[in-house]
Amino acid sequence: MVSPRRRAAIEFVLDNLVWFILVAVVAIFSFAVPNYFQIGIFANIIEQATFVGTLAIGLSLLIIAGYMDLSIESVMALSAMVIGILFAASGVGLGITLTPEWLVVPVSLAVALAVGAVVGATNAFFVVRLKMNAFIVTLAAYIWGRGLVVALSGGRSAQEMPAALRVFAIERFLNVPLIAWVSIVATLAFAFVLRKTPFGRHLLLIGGNPVAAYRAGIRVDRLTVITFILAGAIAGLAGWLLAIRTSGATANLGVGMLFQTFAAVVIGGVSLKGGVGSLTGVYAGVLLLSSIQTAINLMGMPAHFTQLIQGAMVLAAVLLDTMKLQIRKKLA
Amino acid sequence: MVSPRRRAAIEFVLDNLVWFILVAVVAIFSFAVPNYFQIGIFANIIEQATFVGTLAIGLSLLIIAGYMDLSIESVMALSAMVIGILFAASGVGLGITLTPEWLVVPVSLAVALAVGAVVGATNAFFVVRLKMNAFIVTLAAYIWGRGLVVALSGGRSAQEMPAALRVFAIERFLNVPLIAWVSIVATLAFAFVLRKTPFGRHLLLIGGNPVAAYRAGIRVDRLTVITFILAGAIAGLAGWLLAIRTSGATANLGVGMLFQTFAAVVIGGVSLKGGVGSLTGVYAGVLLLSSIQTAINLMGMPAHFTQLIQGAMVLAAVLLDTMKLQIRKKLA
Amino acid sequence: MTAREPLLSLDGITRNFGAIEALRGITFEIGKGEVVALLGDNGAGKSTLVKIISGGLEPSGGRLVYEGREVRFGSPAEAKAAGIETVYQDLSLCTNVDVVANFFMGREIVKRFLGIPILQERAMEAATAKAIADAGTRIPSLRTNVEHLSGGQRQAIELNRFVHWGGKLVLLDEPFAALGVEQTRRGLEMIKRIAAQGISVVIITHIMAQAFQVADRMVVIRQGQVAGDVRTEDTTADEVVRMITGEAVKPPRAPIAEARTTGPA
Amino acid sequence: MTAREPLLSLDGITRNFGAIEALRGITFEIGKGEVVALLGDNGAGKSTLVKIISGGLEPSGGRLVYEGREVRFGSPAEAKAAGIETVYQDLSLCTNVDVVANFFMGREIVKRFLGIPILQERAMEAATAKAIADAGTRIPSLRTNVEHLSGGQRQAIELNRFVHWGGKLVLLDEPFAALGVEQTRRGLEMIKRIAAQGISVVIITHIMAQAFQVADRMVVIRQGQVAGDVRTEDTTADEVVRMITGEAVKPPRAPIAEARTTGPA
Amino acid sequence: QDKGTIYYLVPTLLDEFQTGSVSAIEKFMGDVGYKTVTLNADNKTDVQQGQMNDVIALKPSAIVLAAVDFNALKPQIEAARAAGIPVMQFDRQITSTVSDFTSVAGTVEIGEVAAGEIERLLKEKNGAVKGKVLQVLGDPGDPYTLDIQKGFEAKMKAFPDVTIITHPAMQWEASNAGSIVADQLLANPDIDLVFVHAAHLAVAAVASLEAAGKKPGDVLLVSSNGAPVGLDLIRKGWEQVEVEQPLFAQAAALAMFADKVVGKQELKPGSYDVLGLQGTLTIESWGPNIKLPGAAITKDNVDDPKFWGNMKTPETPVAPVP
């Protein structure tokens, strides 16, 4: 038998295992990969985590509530392209300028959020009102969303975002660019909502047993609609950040991030069955993937092997997480 | 109140609604899209359904049993590339020849199935023995599998499969190439297994309530392993068929089929929650997607809008399916 | 003894599931502060009726008159708003969260900071602990997820959380099926107590002793129809069992039972 | 009366869940053909014990001796192979398939064609229909998915399917909790019948009347320990209830009950 | 005049060259009397195979194919030709089977031109051909980018003092390229030059340079394909060289020879003037092939309207070759 104190300590580690794995992995890379151990690289890891990290917020909320959203990647691209077209100065950008110049910040942000919210609301309409399967509805949105990017841009890129926006990608606080801080603050805010407010509690309840939640008088449909809209708007935010970082938008911007986001969410401890998960864990998952990618970027191995290694590392990271079960069993 | 006879008829239609929708959609396209209504086009629809149709068999079995497999697309590509490298005559192909020549058919098929089975077994090992989440395990395999294709081929392609294999793509029976028949026969065989044998019954039970199945003495772990291996081997079969059609293999062969397969499986009536579905419905789902793609090919609309329209059509097709609910309600 | 006003009248309620007619015209009344035992064989339609009253299921036909007005509850939330609390037969707990979260499901205690409602975990835990202890149930930790609890522990949460909310009508669908001897005794007492406060109770059970201990009146349902509606004092367990199994002829409908002048036991 | 041989002996069985000690050394025996009622408060550890015997859960400590040999069942399949059938408290049905499929879960009737086992739906349906009818339960259609059945209908499937398979030891965890009066009566009779065939039965229930009707012996568990082990004829319901709630001191352990010379009722 | 319909099978519309090619081919084919219908394969080989099959059933005058994958379409090309439908290859050369006409810039050659320019830029900067080059590929599974890499690295072999670090952006995705540049700037702060394989990747590369506090010219930048965004970057000083793919000429060549190809007439090898560029037509084992030289675009000539990146589609209609 283990003493209660020790048990509590071990439980704490297990509950936050992704974070400990993250630290371990970063430590290993710092030893093994030349140039890895430096503030600048850590800042890059955090910066690169911005987009998947932001997308993961909305996706986590939806998955916790028992739904799926495959559209987020395309929604992000769509938002990025819309503000690219409106505010970028060259390429397909119309270069709209506002006076005073800084007005472009709230306006472009509002546009990006609105674009996302509209797609989210569309998804919600099909899922909640027409009772269609969320997977297929959002898969369709994944296809038509990207299609809309191509249609709007004619496949071309927009470039040169206004300086007032670029500031977010260039200015740094504690070595980390502002766009990354936006994502971190959003993560913390929603982590709080999930853990401390009735809204968050109700998402967990719906994800655990929607019938029970419904019978308890929780307005399941309404909450579902809100969550889809939130997920869309947050994907819009990711698009805004991505357009700022890229200083524009290309038609294939963000391709492949959907899978990464799912991976981060699952690594972060959210169950795809719904009802289980916390956003801080998810953010650790995002950082974990980002540190692996950065290590690969620095390792200087033949390009042909990067994907192979990425797959193996994801597996290894999750394998560590699985030890949890064994340890828990030993504890009993 | 409805008469029992009529009720039975309506139930039959509802139970097979995907097929009726398929017929309706094809009829509409035949009227609306010039050149759609011809044997050659219908044969094309069936031919194009070959690969997604084959992949969908294994994926359906796994989903019905309550699991996920994201690796199938990469497994298919890997099998295709392996036999491409072994038996194709140019590009990265080694051009191995066997005597008698026809021996290449069973040998290449065995190799393709074995490659798939090995990846499937690897997935099963992580999921069943190490109790890792199937989504993340197979996502990793999706990444490393494709990575292996790139690494093996150096990103290049293999071309010119032996004539003994190409026959399957060229010879036709009832206007439909043999590769498509292979897929149809496999679908029917597994539809039978699912509906009429204890193995199939147990998959449904495990997907519905794994604890109950376990308590009833069903060897859940063993069945899960078998099903993962099956799904891998069937993906290997899809790779074999694809390599024959392509007369070789390329590094990005089959990219994007995973989503299509999921879409077909869901449209075909398999619940992602597990425990529900039939393979005949899934094949109808595959044909539905394939007829939509073909209609788009023939409509001659501006290329920029095709993706947009594809997304909308998938949505519309599933929307029809959703009417089921309403009708069932009215029946009561 | 004084005659009671009806709180809820059911009038010809029917419900079909496809070809199956689960309810074929149910008519009876529930008086204010009355305890009605709803009895019947397996599959008779008791739970279906409860779900219709509590807003979880729409009737195929018939009328509900509640507090004198015809109503149609579109969701449990609406029924709750009208003062109807329900304990379902198939437990309605979220096994993925802890006891406290289940106890306050949908009715969390919050405090607002800057307009944002914040969950008050301490207060909720204290209230839960008290209710569970009063019910005579031991639960190792209120912070364990419900999936780790025994069948009786789960039912205790479900049964006791509604007491918190008062209401006007309480529907209990086999609430003691998994409870221990002592817990059942306290549960029956609780029913008497709340009836004494003027709250009406409908209780479904297969144990005659329980029905006879608390009910003012017994309504027996047989194959979707009312097969008996008698005052407790006018019948015996054997007679009721015969009504349930269909061996007895249907006795005349009993009026709402009169209020007892004595308080709860 | 003849003394029975023990079929299963439990020796100091313990089980922890993290910090919780659900079982703290359980020792008793079950004789061949004996009916043992396993009684205890909610959360006492009864279901945990059943799961350990039936191979669904590993004990943290202690020994199981079955038919004279020490055993350790790694899975329900192994326990089944040894002749142990179990009806679980939390129903173990697959609601996504129909009644017949549930009834024959894991033991489907097949016929081989070319070596391929093919399900025999007709034969299975007939057998299911007979068993359900014998149990006194009405189910509208055996081809409806179990998710559409009432609580009692579900329990009837679960309770009756094991009879089909004989075995040597039957574990019943609150098998009548949702059953109607008549169905419970037939269930109790069935227990007596199978005990008369020499099959041992362990039955968990909270209803004293049921325990006293069928059991040869009563084992009371309190907070993970045996708080009483008495022959039915040597005790009363009141005494047993006091053992359950902890008001009585632990009486000495009773030996395996002797076989009754009379057959089942 | 209406000579029938030609199908153009475009591999993707996710980058500017491809979208540009759609309008160019539709315009030039219109000049010589053909209606063009474009089908987008969305970068999926199997989808393109299906499109070929469907188009064969429609019996068009000809098919213009820009293959998703350089060689995977071989069986379908053969099937089309067997059905009497001529097949022309655009931009992506297919050498494993015979086509009726091929119009390409030469991907290996693009790499070689880039190598020449990079040689010059390094010499100007470091006084000799030495230093560190970061090469960002489009995707490790895409033969287009692999061919550029091949041409580039073969020519750079001559300069052992140049270190080349190579990373793939995966799926030609811009933000991946941005991340690679950001990480490598820290790992190898002494990088002299970044060579990305498409202009839209250069956009993200520049954003990362800017975020790292670099000014235009601090780190040299070379890209290929000559898309409009690339030319903009040259004007702003961020980019030094864009190796142009002569999109207009490539497309115009198809139109010039369309009548002959559709009429199954013989094409004569030799030099042809295509929109002012000298194209060389040779008869190869895979059929008649016209190769159009790609030019290096620098600050000096960036405004020349002949570059497709300036998006001035030539006004004068192309005429069929006699």
Ligand SMILES: Nc1ncnc2c1ncn2[C@@H]1O[C@H](COP(=O)(O)OP(=O)(O)OP(=O)(O)O)[C@@H](O)[C@H]1O
């Ligand atoms: N998986 C588990 N994790 C943690 N605690 C558990 C777990 N399973 C059971 N317990 C605890 O062990 C104790 C005994 O549970 P058990 O289900 O055996 O009780 P029981 O005697 O069957 O009660 P009931 O009469 O309510 O069915 C309870 O306190 C329960 O909370």
Ligand SMILES: Nc1ncnc2c1ncn2[C@@H]1O[C@H](COP(=O)(O)OP(=O)(O)OP(=O)(O)O)[C@@H](O)[C@H]1O
């Ligand atoms: N959703 C449904 N679909 C089809 N049939 C249903 C559905 N719900 C209930 N039924 C049927 O309606 C009948 C009445 O069921 P109900 O659950 O009301 O019975 P009950 O009286 O509560 O029985 P029990 O005592 O077993 O709980 C049963 O025959 C049941 O099979």
Ligand SMILES: O[C@@H]1[C@@H](O)[C@@H](O)CO[C@H]1O
């Ligand atoms: O020429 C194009 C490039 O510009 C890029 O789009 C990749 O595909 C090639 O064919």
Ligand SMILES: [Mg+2]
């Ligand atoms: Mg019921």
Ligand SMILES: [Mg+2]
């Ligand atoms: Mg129990």
